[in-house]
Amino acid sequence: MFDLIKVSKIIICTLILLLSFQLNALELHTSDYDYIFAADNWPPYYSTKLPNGGFLTEIIKEAYLTQHKTAFVLFTSWNRAFSLSKRGKYHGYLGPYRVKERLPYFLFSSAICRSEIYLYSNKAFNYSIKHIKDAEDLRVGIVLGYFYSEAFHNAGNLSTIKSISDQVNIKLLINKRLDLIAIDSRVMKYFVDTLYPTFKKQYIQHLKITEDSVHLAISKAIPNTKQVYKEFEDGLKQLRKQGRINSIMKKHGIAL
Structure with a gap:
């Protein structure tokens, strides 16, 4: 019978060694x-x-x-x-x-270059968003650490839900687990065109919340x-x- 504790230790040590080799390889590469x-x-x-x-x-x-x-x-x-x-x-x-x-x-x-961020919704919800105030009490997906605009961040009654990426937010929008997402228009087009083509005619672009330089x-x-x-x-x-x-x-x- 296997000694599970010993096997676990061997696996952990192997993973640590592999990670160490990867980090060393990266350091050698970036030093160039x-x-x-x-x-x-x-x-x-x-x-x-x-x-x-x-x-x-x-x-x-x-x-x-x-x-x-x-x-x-x-x-x-x-x-x-x-x-x-x-x-x-x-x-x-x-x-x-x-x-x-x-x-x-x-x-x-x-x-x-320039970046334009809009609010997007799933057509199934049939929302009409003309002003930030229209998004109050709706679930708005944003990315942790991203800056959108002063007006957006200072809108007191927005219910923002943070995720780790724009792609995650698009998935949540497709599955109707978010009402709106705030996302750069180029990024939205890229993900829909490459990963979610069936969603192309299933979303609505609403209010532009910022245009800024990159x-x-x-x-x-x-x-x-x-x-x-x-x-x-x-x-x-x-x-x-x-x-x-x-x-x-x-x-x-x-x-x-």
């Missing part, structure tokens, strides 16, 4: 790059499942290459990307809006914040002058 940035999966902007990591990832990497620097994007959760970049574990993170709560910890790049956030906890920032700004300016921003977005099928 000048800068390491963190990101969650936010397709079509950036994701592990997209060619070249998505159009925003490609723009950031190319901007640094013009300055003879290499950048690596490490994909993790949004909260880890934010908190570890804030502490200087990474040089920064991708995709945030420039909001005052983040300014003490990050230097924000020039705007790379940035690269450089950590103020690293010793060379200004250098990392300037190199990206100079590289981004060069890409714009060459028309590369538009061509990269078009290549990824993103409307300008």
Whole structure:
């Protein structure tokens, strides 16, 4: 008869060793790059499942290459990307809006592109949402750690339900476990087109709750914040002058 305690210990030790090997391999890999940035999966902007990591990832990497620097994007959760970049574990993170709560910890790049967030509902509910007030007392799905807008966050009677991702919220909307979700229009289109095509004609786009710019956030906890920032700004300016921003977005099928 097997000794379950011994077997369990062997399994745990094996898993720890495997994790250690993976972390060491990652450290060796990332050491080949000048800068390491963190990101969650936010397709079509950036994701592990997209060619070249998505159009925003490609723009950031190319901007640094013009300055003879290499950048690596490490994909993790949004909260880890934010908190570890804030502490200087990474040089920064991708995709945030420039909001005052983040300014003490990050230097924000020039705007790379724009993002529009709307409220969406399942057609089955037959909602008409013209103002934020119309969403009061409804179950509104948002993502933990995301910023939407001052007006949205300050709407006192909104019943917001936090999840770990936009994809989870779309699933909950399809299954009628949420009344509304707040989500970027490009992200909504991406997930519906690629994962939930039967839902294409089953949802309604309502009120736009924000339109904001998307940035690269450089950590103020690293010793060379200004250098990392300037190199990206100079590289981004060069890409714009060459028309590369538009061509990269078009290549990824993103409307300008």
